[in-house]
Amino acid sequence: MSIDLISSNHCQEFIQDFSNTKNSLKIITPYLSFISIKKLLLNISKDVQIELITRFNREDFISGASNLEALKLLNKRNVRMEAVKNLHTKLYLFDTKIAITGSANLTENGLLNNIELSLLIKNEKKLNVAFQHYFDNAFSSANNFAITGEKISLEKEMVERMIQERKDKNIDSKNTYQWGADISTGADISTTDTIDIVQSQVKEREQAKSKNSQTTYWLKFDGTGSELKDPNLPFDKTKLADGQVVENFGKKKHPSGIKKGDVLYLTPLSKNDNDNSHTPFIVGKAISDGFDKNNVVTDADINREGYKWMEKWPYYIKIHNVQLIKENISEGASLNQLLSILKNNFYSSTKGKNLSLPDLKKCHLQKSHIRITAEAAQYIDSLLGFK
Template identity: 35%
Template sequence: MSINLISKDFGEKFYSLLDSTEKQINIISPFIGLKTAFGLAEWIESQDNIKCCIITRFNREEFIRGASSIEGLEHLVRAGAELYALQNLHTKLYIFDDQSVIMGSANFTFSGFYKNHEFGLYMENESDFTKQCQDYFDGLLGKLKSDGDWKISLERILRERHYVNESIKNLKGKKGLNEFNIAKWGAVLNDVPQPTPPNGDETDILEDAISDITVNSGKTGIWLKFEGTSQARIRNDEVYLKRKRRINEYVNRTFFPRKPTGIKAGDTIFLTVVSKDKDGIEVPIIIGYAEAKGFIESNKINDTDSKYLKWNNRFPYYIEYTNGKFLNDSIMYGISLNELYRELNHKVYPATVNQPNIKIENIKKRHHQKSHIQITEFAKEYLIKKLNLLFDKHGYEEL
């Protein structure tokens, strides 16, 4: 599991993940800012069949003081987002499709995303942990719905805007806005942590969910990049670059179903073919490595390209690579991913490197259904040494 700390640029990370979101985004945030709400509303309106669900607070005092924006809620509802009100909410959670998550201290406001000193975690292309977070979101939403009708309607928002505007007008000229408006609306769930007195500590509702996770404080920039799928494995008697030329494919590109924004220029990628080993066992095979040029927004193929292939309908995004070195023999003679697991065990992935007792069966599951996954320096060193031995034996081609 690739888990990374984030202490700044929450907004940059949010929008980079939003760009690759295709089906739904779910948000839990006590406060909703006008600028962030307007930006998300515009994005929702520009998409086809996108779903957005948000759990937030609906407290008049917070609208009056500008901590949250009633106008922002209006933009979101008009764009088609579903909003629900929950009192005493403290959690901040952002879920993108079934792949990526941001969670931490940052509210969905401009200050939370760009100005405040915030801290959190983000997990990109991590379906297992994202599912746990989605299960939490669904469970909370289910309890909220069963408690009553707490969906925030446009009618309620327009009515609330009237009261908020009147309250702000009445407070003009009153020093310090000392009058407090107690009006609030939303579900009250007993199992949601209650706010503590001023200057006290608050308990985050997801604290237990991450207490046993070893956090990777930075990216390694080393990736396994899978080509082929479990439903359409590449024949193991093919030679990697010769096959690409035979099917009229770009030899210096590798394709993705989503924007691979995590891969940066200078990163190392190990090309890993979903195939079979010499014994006919279905397993990904590592056949070479290269230096990534990094993903840019223009890296998207379409049917106007002379080398366009029909299967790229599913994998439209790509990165280019250079300084490549690839096995010049059948794929089956490469390095089986099972071998890598057997030799390095918990040292294959950054998130398991400090978990020596983790079962190898659990380690093997980490790459399932992924187009690419980050690995450790240990794994890179092993693969380079082993590939060089294989190059000496079977030959290689540089690119």
């Protein structure tokens, strides 16, 4: 049994402990670098099960503080990874006998360049049990925020786009998007008071929850299964004869639940060019003026060229502050991909449930609109650059 300080040679100690690990490795680190992860993976047996908790903040990837290629490398190694917001803890558990906790991240700076200080704890049963308990509870609390290959690929596209936009437009403002579990400091995730996975942000979270509770978010579908929108064309806003921009609804599907101020994500039903499968794409965002039973199209609206379809979709909601992607429909956010990332946290009706992905993909069928969570709305905004 021993507790020692590591004030230098973090890299040497980590390589040695990685090499000696036989069964499991559990890691909590806010930042990772590709070189450090590659070097450490070369020194660990392929039979070792690895689990990771880390941050997933866009600005970290843009600035280079953390690295998506490192996550991609870990994903190829079948490492189970979960994302947590406001993460600051650094904890490394080698089997159930050795623990390292301190200031060092899994980066070149953390292991080689910076002045870091960590505790190396060996065969201290009581402490190691507490560390294992801490990690396992934090990992399970974040189980709806798995970092998958699809999630990494989508984020890489966004980061590359943001970097290019900053170069083109000379933008220096930071991107505030962060994705991950929001673990309350009040949660019982540790048996000790010496480690805190997130700093207290209770007031900020409550304010965010209050704001989100006042706004409802919807996907509004355009088209039908037999009348798909061409994925290789841009999405056109629907207007009445007087020029008012609207979203239409069928005779049997009055949108009475959509209130003034609700957010509608414009989602044409289209198809995937790769396999010709039916795929809704989110291409726009608008603010609703709310449902009014008197909002019914007139003959003047229907008799225009190309608007005969309004006879079947006579009810409408006026919308404003419309934002659309500039590209074709197929460049929008694929609903199927979003469901594979956010899973049961995407729809309000499935949050807290455990539906399979095939069942989630059926939730929107035969619907003109469906409610989504604030988390899903935030993710869509970040992905498509909506305000």
